[in-house]
Amino acid sequence: MDDFVRDKLRQWRLSAWIYRFKDQEIDTESFFGLEDEDIKDLIPKVGPRVRFKRRLKSLRQQHKQNQETEFVPSEEMETLSYLNEFSASTSGTAKRKLEPEFESSAEKPAAKQHCGAVPFSEARILSDVKKIMVHIHSKLFQQDNNKLNNFLKNEITKLSIDKREMVGVFGKTGAGKSSLINAVIGQANLLPIGDLNACTSVMIKVEANMEDKYEAEIEFITKEEWQDEVWSMCQYLCDHMDQENDDEDGCQDDSDDNEDDDYENKLSALYGKDRKQTKPDEFMDPKNFREIPEFLQSKTKTLTFHSAEMLSEGIAKYTKNDPNQGEGKKLKRLYWPLVKCVTVKVPNIPLLQHVTLVDLPGNGDRNKSRDQMWKEIVGKCSTVWIVAFITRSASEIESWQILKSTASLMGNGGECQNIHFICTKSDVFEDFQQHTAEDRLNLILDRNMKTKEAVKEEFKKLHNVKKHFSEDNFEVFTVSSKEFLVGELKEHSEIPKLQKVLQDLNDCHSETLNYVSGAYGILSLIQGTSLRGTVGKTEDVYDELEKNKNSQLELIKKSLDETYSDFEKCLNEGVEKSKSCCENTLRTVLHPRRSGRSFWRTLQCVVQNGGIYKPRKKQEINLNMKLTSPLANSIDEEFRKTFPTKGKNGPFNGVINKFSLDTEKLKSKYSGVDLLLNFLKTEEEKIQSELNKVIRDRKKTVYNSLTKTIEESMKPCYKKAAGFSKADTLKNIRETIETHVKKSKDTMFDKAKDVMLTELKSLEDDILESVKSTMEECLELSFRTDDHSIPDVSTELGIVEKLYDELKRNTKDAVN
Structure with missing residues (x-):
């Protein structure tokens, strides 16, 4: 964020949102390019958002009329002064004088790098080039509007796009997930530890904060979702009470008791022990949500703290299902049943500069929006940590x-590259201190x-998992969070190796290289076009x-067409197999062993939730995935x-990266x-990078289309089956399910195949069109643009070229 953006927000009485703009690195150039969706993310409250959009529109109109940028004069003068000094120093006529933060790495000894810190020279290069591109953006607004000018301004605006890497952390309660996260990021008291009753339904994201304070953002489910959930829970509990005496054989699923306890816990957490006296129409009474008006307003609640300890205590009522807080403290109300996700933002954590740690529940959630968020996050994790107590790992x-x-969600249906199995409490032995x-x-x-060997052998037995991940994707770590933080044997805990994992994820973020390369290409186009005559x-x-x-x-098209044919052949075989075994598959779900008459309640939950049931402490039943x-x-x-999850090979990524x-x-x-050829080279690299991201995201849609199509095909029978109650349910x-599958199997699986092939063909077409249209536009702008009403950028180009060369040398040295 620069002074211009900060000043505008203050002038418009929107200071409360400065931290969001700073967190997203909104500077002057990106400020003018904000779209409606960007503004909605930055300012979630409707009132302030409307005021901001109206004033931004007015500022843009004024900006256009004056044909000049709205930069603060002091900033523009500073940039011009900087350019003159740099230009003079590189020509040998004067010594370059920069502020300490812009001082060249060659002019001072390299400081020892902290774990997770961005190399000093890289930060300086990025800052220098951003200054120059702000200046160029200003120049372009002073020129006549034409196709080339508009293209250049748009390309500069797009230079700052960034993406965070996600690391998902799984593990049963008590395995030491919170202690592990605290130790890895060096915040011993951030997430509460030692609580075996912590709620596992709430996702907790941990990110770095650009502001020097601890923050927590509480995102709730909608009030309509909670109203439906309360009604379903109450209906289930009533039905269960009515049917308790109907099980003549006395055989009852353990899941029934778990279900009752789960629902009772949820309702009691929010409405207290006397919730049974609460009438159905009183559950949504606003008095129950006085402390969280944001829930009724469908808004995010933001809490600010001065320390990690205060944050840990402050979020307890939103994340834990145990009211006891220690030292005699007891919470009257717990809001975790209403919470979708808690995002914790911590200052001064370089390891999380481009990384988000996500503490995830084991198998999603019954609430549809929570479950959807869970699936999306699992699918976005580039690395997954599975945490287990070492003695039972x-x-x-x-x-x-x-x-x-x-x-399947993480592998073919996601973007996970590495699975790390982390064995915790490696220092826990009986009579350990007596040795x-x-x-x-x-x-x-x-x-x-011995533990590492045993875990790796166990992984080799998971044949279905190995369809998505090879043994090269799987690594085992042994850690002791306690020993790492305060123990005498800390050097033998592998937490530093996990910190390096996060550091590598930060380093793989080529934001600086992409930005500088893009800037170099833009300046090359400007200067090359002006000299083309x-x-x-x-x-x-x-x-x-x-x-x-x-x-x-042609090479791209040939490779993609061959892939389509290979997919079609595999799917045709899969369709025939699906048709022949679907009835046997149904039988294993609908007629399991040791199912008593009370099994109807489990099956009713399955059909009421679209074929999916997540019993507490038991394996998920997913009829759609079975089919x-x-x-x-x-x-x-x-x-x-x-x-492939790793590398740049494969029929899609490989042929794109060779373009x-x-x-x-x-x-x-x-x-x-x-x-002009330099510009085209940088555009090649840019389209390759962009398409690799598109392929990574779209492949999830392609793969998950199979289950999605089966879900849609099964919806009518689930709806019909959910209508049965009591006698002969x-x-x-x-x-109902067996009849539907028998009638639909000849079309249902063919349709799933066709949808996947359609999604694959759509991806192929989009890739070809993107490469074709991008390269045609770049060639046209480079060699056939008649209007040369563009500024001279020879000085800026010379500077950026030197910085680009320096950055490439540093990057190459780091790799070697």
Whole structure:
């Protein structure tokens, strides 16, 4: 954020939102390019948002009329002064004098890097280039509007786009997730620990805060969702009481008791122990939500604290289902049943600069919006940590069940590249302190080695998981959060290795390189276009580039068409297998062993929730996924080869990353067009980067289309089956589902196949169109734009070229 943006927000009486603009790095150039969706994210409250949009519109109109930018004069003068000094220093006529933060890394000794800190030289380069591009943006607004000018302004605005990497943290209650997160980020008292009753339904995100304060953002489910949930819970409890004496054989599912306890806990948390005396129409009374008016207003609640301890205590009522807070403190009301997600923002955590840690419940949630958010986040995790107590890590059923149930969401249906199985409390032994320090160390090292081997052997048995992840994607760590923070054996805890994992995720964020490369390309286009009139044979260069472009597009199309054919073959086999085994698959779900008459309640929950039921402390029942599994199994191997989780290979990413107009060869053949060819080279790199992101996101849509289509096909029978109650419910539900599948199987699986192929073809077409249209526009602007009403940027280009070369050298040295 720069002074211009801060001053405008203050002038418009919107100071409360400054921290959001700063957190999202909104500067002057991006301020003028804000879209409606961006503004909605920055200012969630309707009133202030309306005022902001009206004033921004007025400012834009004034901006256009004056044909000049709305920069603060002092900032513009500072940038011009900086450019003059830099230019003079590089020509040898004067020594460059910069503020300390812009001082070249060559002019002072390199400081020792803190874990997670951005290298000093990289930060300086990014800052320098951003200053220059603000200045160029100002120049362009003073020129006549034309196609090239508009393109350049738009490209500068798009330079600052960034994405956070997500690390999902799974593990059963008591495994040490909170202690692990606290230790890794160096905040011992941030998340509450030692509470075996912590609620597992609330997602907690941990991010770095740009402001020097601790914050928590509480996102609620909607009041309509809670109203429906309360009605369903009350209806279930009433039905359960009515049917308690109907089970003549005495055989009852354990899940019934779990369900009752779960619903009772939810209602009692919010409405107190006397909730049974609360009438149905009183549950939504505003008096129950006096402390959280944001819930009724469908707004996010933001809390600010001065310390990690205060934050931990302040969010307890939104995250924990245990009212006891220690030292005699007891919470009267708990709001976790209403919470969708809690985002904790912590100052001075370089490791989380581009990374978000997400403490995730094991298998989603019954609430649809919470479950949808859970699935989206799991699908966005580039790394997943599964946490288990070391003494039970290899045999911990819940940990392995989490991995088995989420593998398809994270792998082919997501973007996860690494699974880290983290064994906690590696220093916990019986009579541990009675041993000598040397014996304690030997005990730890011996058990750690044996544990790692046992866990890796267990992973090898997970055949369905290995359809999505190879053994190269799986790594085991042994840690002791306590020893790392205060113990004498801290050097033997592998928490530093996990910190390096986060550091590597930060480093893989090529924000600086992408920004500087993009800036270099833009300046090359401006200067190259202005000099084009002095260069001959530009049409010859254009013709060769056009020929190269068409040749490369043909290669892309050929590779993508071959992929489509391979997919079609696998899916055809999967359809036939699905048709032949779907009735047997149904039988395992509808007629499980040891199911008593009370099983109707479980099955009723399945149909009421669209084929999915998540019993507490038991394996999820997902009828849609069961029906889809033969079809998914038929495509999993081919899908993983096509969209690998690691690297830049595969029919999609591989052919995109090889795309080239062969600009380096043309530089040696034609003189005077180096700058325009430099621009085209940076545009190649940009479209490759953008398409890799598109492929990463869209492949999830392609893969998940199978289950989604089956869900849609099964909806009518679920709706019908959910209407049965009391007498003969179990029989009616079973018959309804079995009859529907028998009638639909000849079309349902074919439709799922067709939808996946349609999604794949759509992705192929979009990739080809994106490459074709982008390169055609760039060629047109580079070689056939008649209007040269653009500024001279020779000084700025020279500076950015030097900074770009320095950055590439630093990046290469870091890799080597």
